[in-house]
């Protein structure tokens with residue numbers, strides 16, 4: 531059975547990824563600080579490993595015990611997002627960049643020998659664009675993550691490990707969908723702006739991750755797949771004219 535580690539798989543998109551891959555028959559190990567409450571239904575036999583990604587020493591120990599108990603991984607998916615109280619600059623650096631690098635370097639020689647192998651990083655449009663609501667650290671670390679993806683795609687290629695990213699536009703997830711569904715003017719505006727005519731959901735991104743974590747993507751490496759319904763192609767002036775006509 532294919533073993534996949536989902537980093538930040540306790541909530542949001544990570545949880546959806548763990549669920550989608552679990553249904554596809556992967557054995558799932560989830561890393562996060564808090565196991566989700568049983569009432570939310572844990573994912574099809576997933577094993578939860580509690581650890582703070584910002585604590586490098588305990589992270590390495592946790593990875594050791596994870597591989598001992600669950601076996602060598604075929605895939606690692608990075609879905610974590612810094613959600614802390616302290617300095618968001620240090621927090622973003624630690625949780626988004628350092629933890630990703632540490633996990634890859636700790637496990638790069640512990641992947642399964644045979645079959646398809648890969649790493650997927652969840653990035654953001656803020657790696658390339660500048661937007662409200664996120665601090666400079668989020669922008670800078672997502673940009674760094676994209677380059678880390680390219681670096682490891684080249685470095686790990688000879689080991690047969692493919693490395694890719696997905697870049698979702700704001701998506702409806704369990705935790706946030708009520709906000710967008712209740713905020714009708716904003717929701718309607720998004721639907722008008724996006725060529726596919728609807729907001730994204732966490733399932734849309736999870737399905738793209740599942741594709742990249744399969745032999746269907748066997749010769750795809752170093753790519754950043756946008757999951758935005760075509761929005762990034764629309765010229766801002768076109769959007770402005772659409773909004774002005776509302």
Ligand SMILES: NC(=O)c1ccc[n+]([C@@H]2O[C@H](COP(=O)([O-])OP(=O)(O)OC[C@H]3O[C@@H](n4cnc5c(N)ncnc54)[C@H](OP(=O)(O)O)[C@@H]3O)[C@@H](O)[C@H]2O)c1
Nearest residue numbers: 538539540541542543562563564582583610611652700701
């Ligand atoms: N939401 C969006 O619309 C959106 C749009 C574009 C891109 N993204 C990207 O998509 C990914 C998922 O976003 P999301 O909104 O679904 O995130 P989320 O709901 O906030 O979930 C974040 C995950 O990261 C884990 N995590 C955070 N800090 C951690 C730490 N110090 N140690 C261990 N685990 C930690 C959390 O687990 P615990 O709380 O259990 O520790 C949780 O499982 C992120 O990379 C985000 O940047 C999101």
